[in-house]
Amino acid sequence: MIPHDTIMSIIDTVRIEEVVSDFVSLKKRGANLIGVCPFHKEKTPSFIVSPAKGIFKCFGCGKAGDSVRFVMEHEHYSYPEALRYLANKYGIIIEEKEQSAEEIVAQNEREKMFNINTFAQQYFSETMKNNEEGLAIGMSYFKERGFRDAIINKFQLGYCLNQRDAFIQHAIKNGYSKELLLKIGLASGTEERMYDKYQGRVIFPIHNLTGKVIGFGARILSSDKTKAKYLNSPESEIYNKSQTLYGIYFAKNEISRLDNCILVEGYADVLSMHQAGIENTVASSGTSLTTEQIRLISRYTKNITILYDGDSAGIHAALRGTDMILEEGMNVRIVVLPPDEDPDSFVQHNPIEVVRDYIDKNAKDFISFKTQLLLKDAANNPIKKAEVVKDIVNTISVIPDAIFRATYIKECSRMMEMPEQTLMNELNKLLRAKIRKNNGIQQNQEVVTEDVKAEPQNINVDTVPIGFYQEQELVKLLLMYGDKEVDIDGVDENNEPIIYKVSVASLIVDDLKNDDLLFKDETHKIVFNIYDKALDDGVLPKEQYFVSHENPKISELAANLLSSPYKLDNWEKKEIKVKKEEDVLARLVVTSVLRFKDMVLDEKRNELTRQIMETTDIDDQLILMTKKKRLDDLRIKINHELGIVIAK
Numbered sequence: 001m002i003p004h005d006t007i008m009s010i011i012d013t014v015r016i017e018e019v020v021s022d023f024v025s026l027k028k029r030g031a032n033l034i035g036v037c038p039f040h041k042e043k044t045p046s047f048i049v050s051p052a053k054g055i056f057k058c059f060g061c062g063k064a065g066d067s068v069r070f071v072m073e074h075e076h077y078s079y080p081e082a083l084r085y086l087a088n089k090y091g092i093i094i095e096e097k098e099q100s101a102e103e104i105v106a107q108n109e110r111e112k113m114f115n116i117n118t119f120a121q122q123y124f125s126e127t128m129k130n131n132e133e134g135l136a137i138g139m140s141y142f143k144e145r146g147f148r149d150a151i152i153n154k155f156q157l158g159y160c161l162n163q164r165d166a167f168i169q170h171a172i173k174n175g176y177s178k179e180l181l182l183k184i185g186l187a188s189g190t191e192e193r194m195y196d197k198y199q200g201r202v203i204f205p206i207h208n209l210t211g212k213v214i215g216f217g218a219r220i221l222s223s224d225k226t227k228a229k230y231l232n233s234p235e236s237e238i239y240n241k242s243q244t245l246y247g248i249y250f251a252k253n254e255i256s257r258l259d260n261c262i263l264v265e266g267y268a269d270v271l272s273m274h275q276a277g278i279e280n281t282v283a284s285s286g287t288s289l290t291t292e293q294i295r296l297i298s299r300y301t302k303n304i305t306i307l308y309d310g311d312s313a314g315i316h317a318a319l320r321g322t323d324m325i326l327e328e329g330m331n332v333r334i335v336v337l338p339p340d341e342d343p344d345s346f347v348q349h350n351p352i353e354v355v356r357d358y359i360d361k362n363a364k365d366f367i368s369f370k371t372q373l374l375l376k377d378a379a380n381n382p383i384k385k386a387e388v389v390k391d392i393v394n395t396i397s398v399i400p401d402a403i404f405r406a407t408y409i410k411e412c413s414r415m416m417e418m419p420e421q422t423l424m425n426e427l428n429k430l431l432r433a434k435i436r437k438n439n440g441i442q443q444n445q446e447v448v449t450e451d452v453k454a455e456p457q458n459i460n461v462d463t464v465p466i467g468f469y470q471e472q473e474l475v476k477l478l479l480m481y482g483d484k485e486v487d488i489d490g491v492d493e494n495n496e497p498i499i500y501k502v503s504v505a506s507l508i509v510d511d512l513k514n515d516d517l518l519f520k521d522e523t524h525k526i527v528f529n530i531y532d533k534a535l536d537d538g539v540l541p542k543e544q545y546f547v548s549h550e551n552p553k554i555s556e557l558a559a560n561l562l563s564s565p566y567k568l569d570n571w572e573k574k575e576i577k578v579k580k581e582e583d584v585l586a587r588l589v590v591t592s593v594l595r596f597k598d599m600v601l602d603e604k605r606n607e608l609t610r611q612i613m614e615t616t617d618i619d620d621q622l623i624l625m626t627k628k629k630r631l632d633d634l635r636i637k638i639n640h641e642l643g644i645v646i647a648k
Contacts, residue, residue: 002083006094010083011548013090014067017051023074038074039063041257048563055547057563064559066547076209076252076299079550113184113238116176117205117213120186123167124158124203134159138202141221145268146348151275154250155205160218162200185215185234198231204267204285206233207249215239217246217267217285232285242290245282245297246270254280255300262305262359263289263297263321269307269343276352281307281343289321294328305363306334309342319373322366327398333363367392367408371415389416393423397430466603470596471524474508476561477589478531483540486586505531505540507589517600523553598635605631 017033020026026033026049037047037058046060057064063073071082087094128134138159142152160167168187172178178194181187188197201218208214215233233239247270255261262281264270273281284293297304304325325332335358337346347355364372374388389412396408409427413420482505489499509532512518519525527546534540546558608628615621 002080002094006087006092007083007550010086010090010092011066011068011544013092014086015051016054016056016067016070017049019067019086019089020049020056020070037061037063039256040259050563053547053562054544055559055562057559059563062560064563065552065555066544066559068548069552069555069559072552073256074253076256079552081210110237112180113236114212114214116171116180116184116186117215117238119171119174119176120167120216121156121158121203121205121213123170124160124198124205125156126158127161128157128159128202131159131161133161137162137200137221141202145344146275147271148275151271154274155247155271156213158203158205160196160198160201160203164195164199166199167196168194184236201231204246206239206244206246208238208244209249209252211249212238214244219267240292243292243296245293246285247274247282248296250274251280251282252300255282255297259301260303260305261297261301262307264307264343265309266342266344272344272347276347276355278347278352278355289324291324291328294325294330298328298330302329303331304333305359306332307337307343307359308334309337319370322370323395323398326366326395327400329400332366334366334369335359335363336369366395367411368415370395371412385416389418389423390426392416393426394430397427397434467596467599468521470592470599471519471521472561473592474512474596475519475524475527475557477592478505478508478527479543479546479558479561481585481589482531483542484585486589488586503535503540504585504589506535507586508593509535511593512596515597517597523557526551526554527557601631601635605635 017026020033020035024035024038024047026035027045029048031050031052033049033051034045035047035049036042036045037060039058040061042060047056047058049056054066055064056066056070065073067086068079068082071077071085072079075082075085077085084094086092128138139152142157147157165187168178168181171181171186178187178191181194182189182191186197187194189195198216198218200222201220204217204219205213206215206217215236215238217233218231220227220229220231232241235241246267251261251270251274258280260280262273262278264273264281264283265285266283267285270281270283273279282297284290294304306321322332322334337343337358341349346358350358370392371388374391375385392412393409396405396412399405399408405427406424409423410420412418413423416423482503484504485501486504486507487499488502488507489497509528512528513532519528530541530546543558543562546554547562549555549558605628608624608631612621612624612628615624
């Protein structure tokens with residue numbers, strides 16, 4: 001754990017423009033710097049860095065934050081990893097808390113595993129490049145497959161000599177124990193009788209997100225049918241097959257930039273795709289696609305394109321993964337290659353333009369893919385067609401988002417030439433069955449009611465809650481001016497006019513608390529509570545506190561609200577007086593508070609109107625109408641102050 005004082009030291013030391021310029025070419029623009037965003041594809045620069053505020057903001061894709069957030073987003077680091085990166089850049093020593101004996105042992109064991117895997121990878125790579133057998137067999141194999149030196153070096157490919165224990169002896173000479181060699185899976189047998197696990201095989205190192213070697217895949221080159229074609233490292237403290245994707249370290253930045261991940265089956269598929277320049281490609285080698293692997297991809301994108309072989313096995317493999325991808329709230333498209341082709345051969349046999357064009361033209365959403373595939377077998381058989389419909393609706397039912405489900409139902413209705421309401425009823429039946437199976441607890445599923453009509457509906461997809469923008473305006477004022485004092489008109493104890501000073505934070509927080517008004521948005525609430533406590537403590541936070549906050553929602557909110565794509569020209573030089581926010585701050589704060597109150601009162605008024613319409617008891621109606629009259633009067637008063645005329 002990094003001590004708080006050290007975190008603050010890192011944040012105070014780093015300069016946002018220096019950190020970003022390691023990855024992005026920046027040009028001066030006024031007080032800020034501008035460049036092409038590294039997080040999405042753009043031609044016109046919209047990525048702004050503000051050295052004064054210590055933040056970055058892309059007005060194209062919306063990403064924003066401070067130096068720590070930038071490193072986290074760009075390198076896909078955790079918060080502590082990003083801090084360590086910045087500490088190393090600026091020569092700041094991190095003295096972490098003392099670890100327990102058990103933690104030290106566990107950490108040392110993990111480090112030993114990483115070290116021996118790195119050692120093994122270097123040995124296998126050097127063997128293939130410099131050893132006669134390695135060159136004749138290992139390197140020849142990769143060259144015959146069409147792989148160039150650049151891709152061989154990038155993925156650190158190698159070869160293990162076809163000898164009983166050549167690597168084992170080399171490792172022991174360099175201080176590695178037999179126990180560790182067996183545990184990590186580089187050796188087989190017993191300590192008394194060991195042999196190289198991967199002898200006579202080409203080696204595919206498997207990397208984690210930070211580029212460390214965590215395991216190996218090894219392909220046999222002989223035609224011996226008694227031996228497995230591929231061998232993989234066993235599960236260990238550092239390697240879990242179900243949570244690992246081959247090529248993810250080399251693909252993650254492109255996946256994020258292109259907002260799409262191409263998923264293939266094998267090692268060679270990944271190598272060929274990367275060699276062709278399609279570097280957002282990974283593989284689930286050695287295992288069927290897992291939920292953990294899908295969630296790993298979701299850290300970088302919500303879009304997956306499955307690219308599988310054109311044979312029956314490849315098609316069914318694509319189908320197996322579809323439901324899991326959809327269940328995780330991801331978008332999936334499927335590309336089936338021509339018969340007798342896999343991604344490796346297809347890329348090797350065709351120009352890159354042909355490959356890209358084929359993927360673009362043949363990528364189908366799951367419902368089109370599944371419908372066309374299954375209907376081939378159904379033909380004109382109504383029973384089989386009904387089974388196909390049930391299969392597709394069952395797939396739709398795993399999608400967590402109700403609007404997406406409704407959209408797919410509509411598309412299925414069109415393609416299957418069936419009434420939308422019939423499909424909706426079947427979907428509802430499946431959803432209710434799932435809820436009953438989960439002990440009656442609804443889990444991230446919104447059930448569409450059966451009275452939903454099949455006719456086109458005006459669905460409001462805007463999920464922003466009522467009052468969100470009024471809340472956000474108050475939060476922005478807190479972040480920008482919370483510690484600034486403004487002049488407020490008042491009266492003294494003798495009822496004489498007086499002007500007194502009060503902080504913006506006090507003006508907003510105290511006013512809302514006095515009227516018992518609360519924010520609905522959770523992130524807004526956190527900011528409000530921070531200022532509420534700070535007022536009690538007598539020390540108000542600066543904007544940098546929020547920009548560098550360890551809660552990513554807070555830091556992102558602060559960066560977004562403190563950024564602006566617009567800049568006033570230097571009108572003073574032209575002798576034109578322009579009022580700035582600071583010049584009318586008091587009025588701005590009061591107005592924003594009144595707008596928020598008006599919104600709250602209007603929401604309460606609408607609720608009372610609904611209750612009046614639904615209440616049949618005359619006495620209850622009179623009570624509710626009295627309450628509504630008070631709210632109406634209060635809203636008229638507020639809107640008079642705002643200069644707005646409203647109808648009673």
